[in-house]
Amino acid sequence: MSSATPTSAPPFDRLVKALTSTISLKIVMALTGLAGVGFILFHMAGNLQVFLGRDAYNDYAEFMQGLGALKWVARGGLLTVLGLHVGAAVVLIQRNQRARPERYAGLEQKRTSLAAMYMAELGMVLLAFIVYHIAHFTMGVVSIEFGGVDYYALQQVTEESTRRDLYAHFIVSFQQPGIAITYIVANIALAAHLAHGVTSTFKTAGIAVGRWKLPFEVAGPAIGVIVGLGNISMPLAIWAGFIGGH
Amino acid sequence: MDIKLKIWRQSGPKQAGFYEDHRVVADPHMSFLEMLDVLNEQLLEAGKDAVAFDHDCREGICGACSMVINGNPHGPRAGTTACQLHMREYHDGDEIVIEPWRAAAFPIIKDLVVDRSAFDRIQHAGGYVSVGTGSAPDANTIPIGKRESDEAFDYAACIGCGACVAACPNASAMLFVSSKVAHLSLLPQGKVERKVRVRKMVAAMDAEGFGGCTNHGECSAACPKSISVDAIALLNREYMFAGLARD
Ligand code: HEM
Ligand code: SF4
Ligand code: FES
Numbered sequence: 132m133s134s135a136t137p138t139s140a141p142p143f144d145r146l147v148k149a150l151t152s153t154i155s156l157k158i159v160m161a162l163t164g165l166a167g168v169g170f171i172l173f174h175m176a177g178n179l180q181v182f183l184g185r186d187a188y189n190d191y192a193e194f195m196q197g198l199g200a201l202k203w204v205a206r207g208g209l210l211t212v213l214g215l216h217v218g219a220a221v222v223l224i225q226r227n228q229r230a231r232p233e234r235y236a237g238l239e240q241k242r243t244s245l246a247a248m249y250m251a252e253l254g255m256v257l258l259a260f261i262v263y264h265i266a267h268f269t270m271g272v273v274s275i276e277f278g279g280v281d282y283y284a285l286q287q288v289t290e291e292s293t294r295r296d297l298y299a300h301f302i303v304s305f306q307q308p309g310i311a312i313t314y315i316v317a318n319i320a321l322a323a324h325l326a327h328g329v330t331s332t333f334k335t336a337g338i339a340v341g342r343w344k345l346p347f348e349v350a351g352p353a354i355g356v357i358v359g360l361g362n363i364s365m366p367l368a369i370w371a372g373f374i375g376g377h
Numbered sequence: 378m379d380i381k382l383k384i385w386r387q388s389g390p391k392q393a394g395f396y397e398d399h400r401v402v403a404d405p406h407m408s409f410l411e412m413l414d415v416l417n418e419q420l421l422e423a424g425k426d427a428v429a430f431d432h433d434c435r436e437g438i439c440g441a442c443s444m445v446i447n448g449n450p451h452g453p454r455a456g457t458t459a460c461q462l463h464m465r466e467y468h469d470g471d472e473i474v475i476e477p478w479r480a481a482a483f484p485i486i487k488d489l490v491v492d493r494s495a496f497d498r499i500q501h502a503g504g505y506v507s508v509g510t511g512s513a514p515d516a517n518t519i520p521i522g523k524r525e526s527d528e529a530f531d532y533a534a535c536i537g538c539g540a541c542v543a544a545c546p547n548a549s550a551m552l553f554v555s556s557k558v559a560h561l562s563l564l565p566q567g568k569v570e571r572k573v574r575v576r577k578m579v580a581a582m583d584a585e586g587f588g589g590c591t592n593h594g595e596c597s598a599a600c601p602k603s604i605s606v607d608a609i610a611l612l613n614r615e616y617m618f619a620g621l622a623r624d
Contacts, residue, residue, distance in 0.1 A: 153589040227547035230588030239448035242594035337614030
């Protein structure tokens with residue numbers, strides 16, 4: 132193998148090489164990961180309004196539904212971010228596997244964490260969950276009919292308007308143990324992915340060094356726990372009959 | 378002390394390897410490599426092939442003594458090369474598994490010896506300061522801050538042994554490359570070429586087939602010079618700022 136230096140290559144090849152270097156791809160992972168964390172925090176804050184009751188939650192849902200074009204811009208952006216994150220992950224994982232073709236009889240691990248060792252597997256769980264989640268809430272493909280009532284299509288009738296009763300769909304969904312467990316498991320995976328990922332992001336970005344290392348080392352697990360507990364609190368509270376009743 | 382050994386044997390780069398069992402009576406004062414010398418004497422006396430292992434200085438400065446000992450590159454002691462490890466770390470009857478660095482970029486030559494010239498090629502790509510070679514300049518003519526000089530010195534301690542690659546779950550060479558880049562870019566003499574250097578060294582690193590950094594931190598734990606993972610963050614920063622600057 133010879134070391135191809137970027138000097139001799141034509142400008143376009145140089146650009147491609149520079150953008151697909153291991154470090155550039157890691158920077159893509161970090162930036163897209165961080166954008167994902169931003170979205171997830173926003174998404175969680177919105178959904179936690181389920182604790183405020185039917186009207187508050189349906190107000191929020193109606194507002195989000197009414198965003199029109201903006202909603203599609205956001206969806207496009209999120210899809211791009213996810214695509215870049217997964218794309219970069221696939222390339223990096225392949226490179227990493229090729230770099231160590233022969234296993235050790237045993238390699239002692241001293242500093243890494245389980246979460247760090249299983250980032251790709253956790254990511255695959257997340258990807259599967261994202262597909263399921265969109266099929267469930269956005270598209271209504273996960274059928275939940277109770278006593279002949281289609282909760283996805285259910286409407287809330289108020290004095291001013293008639294609107295979709297997403298609150299009812301939300302509650303009824305998580306009253307089913309299968310759905311509640313799926314969401315709980317996925318959010319444990321998310322918490323683990325972020326526990327390593329967020330700290331890693333700031334190391335990749337070259338910020339978490341020296342005296343700044345410790346705060347960022349705490350930030351990852353902290354955000355993981357906050358996101359995990361916040362998201363899990365909803366299916367758990369509903370399943371336990373704490374909100375929505377039975 | 379009676380030591381059981383399980384050692385990787387591989388007669389050549391293309392041959393299949395396997396673990397071979399041996400017994401050695403060692404003295405606690407022996408260095409780890411002296412214990413292997415004793416084993417090799419036994420093997421040669423019995424008319425067998427000695428275990429090939431790399432070594433040179435035997436005082437922790439050359440970086441040649443690459444071997445993974447019971448799952449630890451350079452053995453169990455933090456900040457210590459295999460040659461500076463002593464048999465007093467072990468007890469009578471212990472079993473010790475010894476295997477080579479395992480990385481596609483470090484192909485095995487024989488037994489425990491791997492070809493680490495990938496590091497040389499990365500170094501040749503930019504790990505130097507170009508100077509007009511007159512006579513050596515006077516000492517202390519260029520003032521350098523205490524912090525910079527201490528930090529640069531810490532990174533300059535890298536002996537290019539490859540334990541970081543061996544320990545990394547991705548066989549990444551980021552700690553090696555970053556300590557070279559950080560060491561040179563912190564000093565005024567090295568600042569001139571910093572952009573070109575980092576781009577060329579990273580390109581060379583990728584071309585050699587090392588993996589990427591997932592921030593596990595295993596490299597630093599295995600490094601016989603205890604180089605901090607901060608070097609990697611500095612490398613990333615250096616690389617970002619270098620952007621697509623012209624040579
Ligand atoms: C819920 C959406 C997701 C979020 C918020 C997220 C967030 C993150 C963050 C912040 C990082 C750290 C980046 C770094 O190390 O600098 C990361 C790394 C990673 N993510 Fe995700 N991720 C998500 C989904 C996925 C998916 C679907 C995959 C698919 C395989 C994936 C695979 C990975 C891998 C393999 C890494 C480690 C990359 C490396 O360190 O080399 N992630 N993620
Ligand atoms: S960084 Fe440490 S482990 Fe890696 S080559 Fe240098 S001295 Fe060896
Ligand atoms: S033989 Fe030189 S460092 Fe071990």
